[in-house]
Amino acid sequence: MLRHEFQPARLVTGLTALGIGGVYVLDTAGRVDVPGAWPLIALPAGLFLSGGISALYGLIHRRRRGAERPVSR
Numbered sequence: 001m002l003r004h005e006f007q008p009a010r011l012v013t014g015l016t017a018l019g020i021g022g023v024y025v026l027d028t029a030g031r032v033d034v035p036g037a038w039p040l041i042a043l044p045a046g047l048f049l050s051g052g053i054s055a056l057y058g059l060i061h062r063r064r065r066g067a068e069r070p071v072s073r
Helices: 008-029 038-068
Strands: none
16 A cells, blocks of 8 residues: 555545534434534635645645755755
8 A cells, every 4th residue: 555645634624524414414314403504604614724734734844844855065
């Protein structure tokens, strides 16, 4: 199995989608009552959080990669 780089923003996006889908399954089963505006707030909030995590991870990853390079003169 090939290894790949960990991407936390994709993890947050997937968890957001699974959470919204899970709540809708519970709503269909009659366990939870979901207000109509809930997905209009939850989905953009999850995507915004994912974008922030992606930007932060990119900054951290760039700084670490820059620090590992040897300085040649």
